[in-house]
Amino acid sequence: MPNQFDPPSGTRDFLAAEYAKRERAFGVLRSVFASYGFEPLQTPAFERLDVLLGKYGDEADKLVFKILRRGEHEASGEADLALRYDMTVPLARVAAAYGSQLPTPYKRYAMGSVWRADRPGRGRFREFTQCDIDTLGSASPLADAEVLCVHHDALAALGLTDFTILINSRQVLSGLLEVFAVPPELGAGVLTSLDKLDKLSPPAVIEEIAGRGLAEQAAAELVTTMTAEDATDRIRMALKPSETGMAGLEEVDLLVSLAGAQVPPGRVTFEPRMVRGLSYYTGPIWELTAAGVPGSLGGGGRYDQLIAQLGGPDVPATGSSLGIERVLMLLPDQVAGRPGRIDVAVTVLADDLTAQSFALAAQARAAGLRASVYLGSSGKLGRQLKWANDAGARWAVIYGNAEEEAGAVTVRNMTTGEQASVPVGDLGAHFAELAAG
Amino acid sequence: MPNQFDPPSGTRDFLAAEYAKRERAFGVLRSVFASYGFEPLQTPAFERLDVLLGKYGDEADKLVFKILRRGEHEASGEADLALRYDMTVPLARVAAAYGSQLPTPYKRYAMGSVWRADRPGRGRFREFTQCDIDTLGSASPLADAEVLCVHHDALAALGLTDFTILINSRQVLSGLLEVFAVPPELGAGVLTSLDKLDKLSPPAVIEEIAGRGLAEQAAAELVTTMTAEDATDRIRMALKPSETGMAGLEEVDLLVSLAGAQVPPGRVTFEPRMVRGLSYYTGPIWELTAAGVPGSLGGGGRYDQLIAQLGGPDVPATGSSLGIERVLMLLPDQVAGRPGRIDVAVTVLADDLTAQSFALAAQARAAGLRASVYLGSSGKLGRQLKWANDAGARWAVIYGNAEEEAGAVTVRNMTTGEQASVPVGDLGAHFAELAAG
Numbered sequence: 001m002p003n004q005f006d007p008p009s010g011t012r013d014f015l016a017a018e019y020a021k022r023e024r025a026f027g028v029l030r031s032v033f034a035s036y037g038f039e040p041l042q043t044p045a046f047e048r049l050d051v052l053l054g055k056y057g058d059e060a061d062k063l064v065f066k067i068l069r070r071g072e073h074e075a076s077g078e079a080d081l082a083l084r085y086d087m088t089v090p091l092a093r094v095a096a097a098y099g100s101q102l103p104t105p106y107k108r109y110a111m112g113s114v115w116r117a118d119r120p121g122r123g124r125f126r127e128f129t130q131c132d133i134d135t136l137g138s139a140s141p142l143a144d145a146e147v148l149c150v151h152h153d154a155l156a157a158l159g160l161t162d163f164t165i166l167i168n169s170r171q172v173l174s175g176l177l178e179v180f181a182v183p184p185e186l187g188a189g190v191l192t193s194l195d196k197l198d199k200l201s202p203p204a205v206i207e208e209i210a211g212r213g214l215a216e217q218a219a220a221e222l223v224t225t226m227t228a229e230d231a232t233d234r235i236r237m238a239l240k241p242s243e244t245g246m247a248g249l250e251e252v253d254l255l256v257s258l259a260g261a262q263v264p265p266g267r268v269t270f271e272p273r274m275v276r277g278l279s280y281y282t283g284p285i286w287e288l289t290a291a292g293v294p295g296s297l298g299g300g301g302r303y304d305q306l307i308a309q310l311g312g313p314d315v316p317a318t319g320s321s322l323g324i325e326r327v328l329m330l331l332p333d334q335v336a337g338r339p340g341r342i343d344v345a346v347t348v349l350a351d352d353l354t355a356q357s358f359a360l361a362a363q364a365r366a367a368g369l370r371a372s373v374y375l376g377s378s379g380k381l382g383r384q385l386k387w388a389n390d391a392g393a394r395w396a397v398i399y400g401n402a403e404e405e406a407g408a409v410t411v412r413n414m415t416t417g418e419q420a421s422v423p424v425g426d427l428g429a430h431f432a433e434l435a436a437g
Numbered sequence: 438m439p440n441q442f443d444p445p446s447g448t449r450d451f452l453a454a455e456y457a458k459r460e461r462a463f464g465v466l467r468s469v470f471a472s473y474g475f476e477p478l479q480t481p482a483f484e485r486l487d488v489l490l491g492k493y494g495d496e497a498d499k500l501v502f503k504i505l506r507r508g509e510h511e512a513s514g515e516a517d518l519a520l521r522y523d524m525t526v527p528l529a530r531v532a533a534a535y536g537s538q539l540p541t542p543y544k545r546y547a548m549g550s551v552w553r554a555d556r557p558g559r560g561r562f563r564e565f566t567q568c569d570i571d572t573l574g575s576a577s578p579l580a581d582a583e584v585l586c587v588h589h590d591a592l593a594a595l596g597l598t599d600f601t602i603l604i605n606s607r608q609v610l611s612g613l614l615e616v617f618a619v620p621p622e623l624g625a626g627v628l629t630s631l632d633k634l635d636k637l638s639p640p641a642v643i644e645e646i647a648g649r650g651l652a653e654q655a656a657a658e659l660v661t662t663m664t665a666e667d668a669t670d671r672i673r674m675a676l677k678p679s680e681t682g683m684a685g686l687e688e689v690d691l692l693v694s695l696a697g698a699q700v701p702p703g704r705v706t707f708e709p710r711m712v713r714g715l716s717y718y719t720g721p722i723w724e725l726t727a728a729g730v731p732g733s734l735g736g737g738g739r740y741d742q743l744i745a746q747l748g749g750p751d752v753p754a755t756g757s758s759l760g761i762e763r764v765l766m767l768l769p770d771q772v773a774g775r776p777g778r779i780d781v782a783v784t785v786l787a788d789d790l791t792a793q794s795f796a797l798a799a800q801a802r803a804a805g806l807r808a809s810v811y812l813g814s815s816g817k818l819g820r821q822l823k824w825a826n827d828a829g830a831r832w833a834v835i836y837g838n839a840e841e842e843a844g845a846v847t848v849r850n851m852t853t854g855e856q857a858s859v860p861v862g863d864l865g866a867h868f869a870e871l872a873a874g
Contacts, residue, residue: 004488005534005748008518011481013531015538016545019477035802037779037809037828040456044448044564045482045520045550046502051441065483066505068516070554077514079505081445083482094450097442101452103778103828105812108453113482117507127481138812142785142795146810149799254791261792262799311442341540342474348579354691355698358579362586362699365472372474373583375542375575391474391540 010118010126016341017333022129025158025328026111029131032154033109036146038133041108043090045115046081053082055089055310063116065126083115087132088319092312095136099313105137107146111324123326131298134319136307141251144284144302145258147320151288151298152263154322158331163290163297165259166271169252170281170301172235175245176272179238180222186213188279194226195275202227226273235272255284280306286320290330298322340392343434344371345414347384349400360397360409360427367431389414395434447555447563453778454770459566462595462765463548466568469591470546473583475570478545480527482552483518490519492526492747500553502563520552524569525756529749532573536750542574544583548761560763568735571756573744578688581721581739582695584757588725588735589700591759595768600727600734602696603708606689607718607738609672612682613709616675617659623650625716631663632712639664663710672709692721717743723757727767735759777829780871781808782851784821786837797834797846797864804868826851832871 007013014022030040046067053061066079073080084090087110095106114130133150135143148165155163177187189212193205200208202223209219225234239245252270259268276285276299283302290297300320308314344364348357357373364371372391374384381398388396398410398419409427411434412419422430444450451459467477483504490498503516510517521527524547532543551567570587572580585602592600614624626649630642637645639660646656662671676682689707696705713722713736720739727734737757745751781801785794794810801808809828811821818835825833835847835856845858848867859867 003534005530007481007530007534008483008485011483013481013527013534014477014479015531015535016476016478019479023477035807036798037807039453039778040451040460041453042451042456044444044450045552046445046448046564048445062508065507065518066511067520068503068505068514070502071499074503077505081502083504090450093442093444094452097440097444097450098452107778107809107812115482127483135812139814140785140812142791142810143812145795146812153802258792258795261796341476341544348577354579355695358582358695359698361473365590370472370474372544373579375572375577375580375583377576 008126010120010124012125012127021331021333022328025324025331026129028157029111029154029322029324030109032157033133033150035153036107036150038107038109038150039103041091041094041110042112043084043087043094043110045113046083047090047093049080049082051093051311052085052089056085060085063118065115065117084113085116086114087112087130087321088134088306089310091132091134091136092307092310095307095312095315102136105135105143107133107135109133123329125325128325131322131324132319134317136317137315138318139304139316141254141284142258144251144318145255147300147318148255148259148286149262151300151320151322152259152267155288155297155327156263158327160290160327160330163267163288165263165268166274166287166289167252167255167259167268167284168271168274168286169248169284171244171248171283172239172252172272173248173275175239175242175248176222176235178242178244180218180225182214182218182222190214190222191275194223194273197223197227197273232270232272251284255286276301280309283318288322293326293330295326296323297326340394341370342372342391343369343394344397344431345384345388345391345393345395346371346373346397347381347388347399348374349379349381349384349398353399353401353404356404357399360399363427364397364431367428368435369431385412385414445563447557447561449562449564458768458770459765462761462768463566465594466548466591466759466761467546469594470570470587472590473544473587475544475546475587476540478528478531478547479549480521480524480531480547482550483520484527484530486517486519488530488748489522489526493522497522500555502552502554521550522553523551524549524567524758525571525743526747528569528571528573529744529747532744532749532752539573542572542580544570544572546570560766562762565762568759568761569756571754573754574752575755576741576753578691578721579695581688581755582692584737584755585692585696585723586699588737588757588759589696589704592725592734592764593700595764597727597764597767600704600725602700602705603711603724603726604689604692604696604705604721605708605711605723606685606721608681608685608720609676609689609709610685610712612676612679612685613659613672615679615681617655617662619651619655619659627651627659628712631660631710634660634664634710669707669709688721692723713738717746720755725759730763730767732763733760734763777831778807779809779828779830780806781832781834781868782821782825782828782830783808783810783834784818784825784836785811786816786818786821786835790836790838790841793841794836797836800864801834801868804865805872806868822849822851 065083067081069080111131182190193208206219206223210216280303281301282304285301287299288297302318304316307317346357346361361371361373396412403409408421408423502520504518506517548568619627630645643656643660647653717740718738719741722738724736725734739755741753744754783794783798798808798810833849840846845860847856849856
């Protein structure tokens with residue numbers, strides 16, 4: 001039940017454990033991206049409205065969070081800024097703004113929040129992290145293979161094993177439309193219907209395609225070919241008369257062979273039925289899927305005209321986007337080891353010993369341990385040890401009047417309950433030992 | 438001169454070098470915060486408008502970026518959400534929302550963007566990173582000392598040495614108003630004027646205070662005491678009749694002694710003229726200042742009523758905020774070492790060797806090196822070596838037809854120009870050696 005203290009609909013607060021899990025994953029991703037020579041880019045949370053709107057069509061425009069003008073203009077009810085909807089529009093702007101300052105090719109990753117006023121649902125948020133890698137300025141198929149392999153390696157580095165990469169090509173799809181004589185104006189619709197073959201039965205898809213205006217027989221032939229047991233072979237045969245189709249097969253085969261050399265066997269396959277929704281792709285396309293996860297974990301492809309269409313320079317481009325929120329749901333919540341907030345809890349047992357307790361904590365930190373003094377109001381050892389335990393401390397350092405007189409502190413192992421008396425002068429070495437153990 | 442591809446006014450794009458500098462600093466800060474047992478909290482970029490507005494007065498409300506309602510409500514021109522203005526309002530909401538799930542005390546840090554529609558200027562942005570640490574639920578002076586020391590240690594860990602921490606107390610200031618018989622309704626104004634003593638001459642401040650309605654003689658006595666060479670001693674004497682003032686001195690002295698035990702000598706001092714602007718402080722206050730930096734690098738204090746005022750639970754609280762954008766400007770831009778994007782650049786010299794080149798880069802990465810293949814269109818070695826050099830690669834791996842025949846690759850040291858022929862079978866070991874060196 002939502003209440004007044006919940007974060008806004010579709011957004012989340014990340015408390016320590018969840019934050020740590022996310023940051024750990026982001027760190028792994030950054031290191032994989034860097035290992036391929038991709039560099040980070042961070043753009044503002046918002047862009048000018050005219051930069052963002054009209055780039056992805058009316059449906060996307062409706063999902064943009066718009067920011068009201070400020071000051072005297074606020075009353076106009078007009079917006080002049082909008083929250084980032086994706087990482088691609090800012091990339092196009094950056095490519096236009098910094099052109100020659102950027103390396104060629106410009107290989108960048110962007111990891112950060114994007115905002116969409118979508119209806120929130122399970123695994124669908126209004127504020128979520130997007131994780132994109134793109135290469136601008138290279139037409140080489142190696143650039144496609146590289147971004148694909150980066151995302152493969154990223155998932156593998158996160159510990160995922162049970163996933164597959166489906167590869168296809170826009171040119172294969174164009175070739176198919178050509179050899180099955182689909183009129184150009186029906187092309188996009190037919191592809192959209194074919195994309196449903198993993199959810200709908202072949203007859204249902206045939207009906208849908210026929211409904212779009214293609215002759216029933218042509219629709220049936222197309223769907224039968226695509227769903228045959230030996231569909232891949234049949235499609236290869238069927239594409240022979242189409243130059244575009246054959247070029248598409250060639251780029252698919254090259255991509256499968258380049259990626260296949262780097263990833264475990266069977267993880268990369270040609271999937272001629274895989275269409276990616278977005279119409280801006282111009283070459284190879286791919287999708288990462290995992291067993292038991294509806295939809296995809298991410299995907300991408302070559303999009304040679306998009307950067308110019310978005311207002312950037314006219315450069316070839318290829319990129320891949322990871323559905324990091326879905327990936328995060330597949331990762332275990334806990335890491336191994338004691339999840340405590342601190343290693344060392346220092347008691348504060350007498351007013352006149354406050355400064356000494358404070359200094360003891362500093363000494364533990366100097367040895368590389370996480371340490372805190374007791375900040376509550378009870379002077380009782382039992383209460384303070386309970387706090388130490390709740391904070392997940394591995395050791396409690398007890399320093400009261402008896403310890404002061406003896407010139408030693410009591411170090412208690414919070415797991416075993418064992419206690420040792422350590423002379424104040426030996427404490428630095430003792431902490432160093434605990435830190436190393 | 439701004440152009441259409443610049444980021445919105447007051448915001449910035451962070452390309453690789455700047456991003457790396459910032460992330461490095463944030464990493465240092467996170468590790469200092471964790472060493473004291475502070476845990477991270479991340480809240481959404483926006484809050485519901487009613488959560489944000491009316492919390493800091495009209496002036497602050499004007500600086501809030503408001504988000505237009507969506508869908509059919511957009512035309513109303515009304516806003517229902519607003520970008521985060523600071524980290525304290527979200528903290529109060531989180532404390533109210535998760536109460537018993539949070540540890541007691543709740544020691545959290547928050548590092549992330551906040552947005553204010555301020556007039557942009559040098560070092561003043563509309564989107565900037567705020568870095569706050571706060572402890573909720575402890576009335577102990579150790580909690581004040583702890584957050585103060587955390588921020589000291591954070592600056593020190595970033596490499597800053599030339600900075601000072603000024604300490605004062607709201608109770609000292611209240612005591613001063615009391616002993617100089619300033620009527621309660623003039624108190625806040627008088628403190629605001631006293632705060633200007635570092636910019637204005639004493640006579641100017643006397644005049645300003647008199648202008649606020651305090652008798653000229655009382656104003657003169659107050660300012661003379663505050664600006665005397667032995668001001669601290671005089672103030673200690675003057676406060677004797679005030680219980681509040683003496684309590685304030687006691688908390689200042691304790692804080693100076695606790696912090697003083699941990700930081701280099703002379704870095705912490707009692708500064709009775711330091712007033713912090715915000716009226717919500719209830720106990721000790723502090724400010725971090727650096728030589729040559731106008732204003733402060735940060736500061737904080739105890740604010741026992743604020744969390745409840747902001748809609749959270751009624752808990753004592755203390756916190757410190759670091760002006761991280763200013764701190765970043767004090768840090769050097771470059772780190773030591775070759776700043777290249779990659780370690781190993783792999784040439785692609787023949788179409789039929791593409792897959793091998795791709796695999797060579799993967800082998801280098803497997804050894805822990807950052808590696809990339811050439812993604813350009815030139816087949817010429819010279820052009821590819823120029824790219825390797827531009828990318829800052831330490832080694833180029835050259836693999837052409839001659840190398841294929843010999844079953845070896847040529848590894849070129851990009852700094853010295855020296856080349857070695859390494860048999861393909863020895864390459865893994867060779868890369869491991871390069872990575873270790």
